[in-house]
Amino acid sequence: MNDAHPEPIVNADSEVYWSAAKEGRLVLQKCRDCGHLDFMPRHVCPKCWSEAKEWQDADGAGTVHSFSIVHRAPLPAFRDDVPYVVALIDLAEGPRMMTNIIGDNALDVAIGDAVTLCFEDRGEARVPQFRLTD
Amino acid sequence: MSEMSLRNKIAIVGVGESDIGKVPHMTGLGLNAQAAKRALDQTGLKPSDVDGLLTAYSMTEPYFMLGSVLCEYLGLKPTFNASLVSGGASPAVMLKHAAEAIVSGQAEVVLCCAGENRATGQSRDQAVAALVAVGHPYFEQPYGASIPSFYAMITRRHMHEYGTTREQLAQMAVTTRDHAVRHPNAHMTKPITLDDVINSKPIADPLNILDCCLISDAGGAYIVTSAERAKDLQSDPIYLHGIGEYHTHEHLMCAESLTEFGAVESGRRAYDMAGLGPEDMDFAELYDCFTVVPMIEMEELGLCARGEAGALVEAGDTRIDGRMPVNTHGGMLSHAHAGAAGGLFGIIEAVRQLRGGEGERQVAKHDVALVHNEGGILSSHCTMILGREMR
Numbered sequence: 001m002n003d004a005h006p007e008p009i010v011n012a013d014s015e016v017y018w019s020a021a022k023e024g025r026l027v028l029q030k031c032r033d034c035g036h037l038d039f040m041p042r043h044v045c046p047k048c049w050s051e052a053k054e055w056q057d058a059d060g061a062g063t064v065h066s067f068s069i070v071h072r073a074p075l076p077a078f079r080d081d082v083p084y085v086v087a088l089i090d091l092a093e094g095p096r097m098m099t100n101i102i103g104d105n106a107l108d109v110a111i112g113d114a115v116t117l118c119f120e121d122r123g124e125a126r127v128p129q130f131r132l133t134d
Numbered sequence: 135m136s137e138m139s140l141r142n143k144i145a146i147v148g149v150g151e152s153d154i155g156k157v158p159h160m161t162g163l164g165l166n167a168q169a170a171k172r173a174l175d176q177t178g179l180k181p182s183d184v185d186g187l188l189t190a191y192s193m194t195e196p197y198f199m200l201g202s203v204l205c206e207y208l209g210l211k212p213t214f215n216a217s218l219v220s221g222g223a224s225p226a227v228m229l230k231h232a233a234e235a236i237v238s239g240q241a242e243v244v245l246c247c248a249g250e251n252r253a254t255g256q257s258r259d260q261a262v263a264a265l266v267a268v269g270h271p272y273f274e275q276p277y278g279a280s281i282p283s284f285y286a287m288i289t290r291r292h293m294h295e296y297g298t299t300r301e302q303l304a305q306m307a308v309t310t311r312d313h314a315v316r317h318p319n320a321h322m323t324k325p326i327t328l329d330d331v332i333n334s335k336p337i338a339d340p341l342n343i344l345d346c347c348l349i350s351d352a353g354g355a356y357i358v359t360s361a362e363r364a365k366d367l368q369s370d371p372i373y374l375h376g377i378g379e380y381h382t383h384e385h386l387m388c389a390e391s392l393t394e395f396g397a398v399e400s401g402r403r404a405y406d407m408a409g410l411g412p413e414d415m416d417f418a419e420l421y422d423c424f425t426v427v428p429m430i431e432m433e434e435l436g437l438c439a440r441g442e443a444g445a446l447v448e449a450g451d452t453r454i455d456g457r458m459p460v461n462t463h464g465g466m467l468s469h470a471h472a473g474a475a476g477g478l479f480g481i482i483e484a485v486r487q488l489r490g491g492e493g494e495r496q497v498a499k500h501d502v503a504l505v506h507n508e509g510g511i512l513s514s515h516c517t518m519i520l521g522r523e524m525r
Contacts, residue, residue: 005278006276008272009272011272039273040385040388065392066287066290066294067287067290068282068283068287068290069338069339070278070282070283070338072262072280072282072336072338074262074263074278074279074280077278081278083336083339086280086283086338087287096387097387098274098279098386100278111291111294122276127276
């Protein structure tokens with residue numbers, strides 16, 4: 001993956017998420033009222049609409065729920081990377097997120113594989129990524 | 135308003151499609167207008183009779199307030215007008231909104247239309263790049279995820295959980311193409327084989343280009359009015375028996391499952407309104423942006439059990455002469471796909487098949503049709519049941 005990849009867009013919902021990523025942490029939002037743990041940052045809990053949210057660190061382990069090997073990049077920034085892996089990961093804590101699987105053996109990925117969090121530098125920002133667990 | 139109140143209250147009285155394929159001499163608005171004129175001409179109604187218009191959105195000609203823009207282009211001054219943005223589900227959702235407007239007295243004759251010049255109004259790279267916007271801008275797009283890659287992940291999960299095979303997926307494309315070959319206005323009419331699909335250019339593994347819908351210039355339109363008023367028109371009315379929506383997510387990362395989606399619930403609502411079940415359907419026009427999608431819809435809408443769609447397709451059940459013909463016009467895989475119009479051609483085809491007389495494309499039993507549109511990444515669902523007799 002190269003540094004021409006787009007930097008993440010930070011907004012009010014995701015400011016904490018991307019600040020944490022810059023420090024090498026993947027954070028999840030937890031509802032203080034019902035305990036629901038969620039990946040996608042948002043103002044209210046999608047289960048109970050509570051506005052009382054807190055952030056917790058994910059430990060960085062996950063399994064591959066599904067994946068695709070992209071041969072036709074949707075944007076010029078990814079054209080030099082084909083074939084590359086886009087995957088949905090089930091984090092050990094429960095929530096699901098999208099990621100690339102990166103690393104020399106990424107194309108060997110299979111559903112159910114264990115993956116480990118890593119980070120890709122993009123300008124000033126860092127983007128959570130995953131590698132196949134050794 | 136209870137959905138029950140819509141049963142058999144309205145009818146589709148005219149359908150039309152524009153010239154389809156590469157139509158560089160026409161704009162997106164022009165394609166809509168041509169389809170609308172062809173639909174209206176069937177009915178004997180005049181443009182001034184149209185007092186409602188529903189449309190969707192356009193990416194090649196990104197007008198703000200597309201509904202008003204189309205009314206202006208067509209010289210209409212309606213009392214009911216909206217632009218719906220439910221992605222591919224929009225054409226079916228339009229019928230529900232049109233029905234509600236007619237039953238509640240907001241309009242008498244509603245034109246529903248959609249279409250874009252996606253093949254020639256933009257470059258192929260622009261078309262692919264514009265569709266990136268369907269992915270979540272902050273948590274999916276940064277990973278270079280394409281729409282085919284989303285559906286590829288769904289496909290791979292279906293293969294993993296149910297043993298659906300590459301050949302079964304390819305057969306969906308082959309059967310659908312075989313139907314398009316019999317359609318006088320389809321975009322792609324060259325027969326294809328399993329090997330053609332399996333050896334076609336890889337896009338997002340396991341999907342190849344022949345597993346993916348077309349990028350066409352195409353517009354589609356249908357005219358809706360009350361069942362009462364339909365009696366006075368020159369065209370054969372096709373009645374709405376049941377319709378239902380269900381919306382579960384937008385982005386794939388937020389979908390609760392990659393194999394179970396909202397068509398179960400939209401279908402249940404449509405069946406309940408109609409007082410009919412899957413066993414009463416004579417044929418089905420399903421959304422087929424990628425080969426796995428109509429197979430999932432067959433399962434969700436009860437045309438077969440979970441995981442059995444692949445075997446059904448392989449056995450030839452979905453052919454025009456099969457037990458449950460699917461996508462008799464060639465679907466979005468082979469007939470046409472242009473923005474929100476893709477699913478509209480399924481509605482048009484259902485009306486044509488129900489009326490009968492489609493020659494070598496005509497299904498044998500054509501009393502009741504099942505139509506499903508989906509938008510996003512199997513996010514927004516709308517199912518309708520249409521028939522040629524009030525029942």
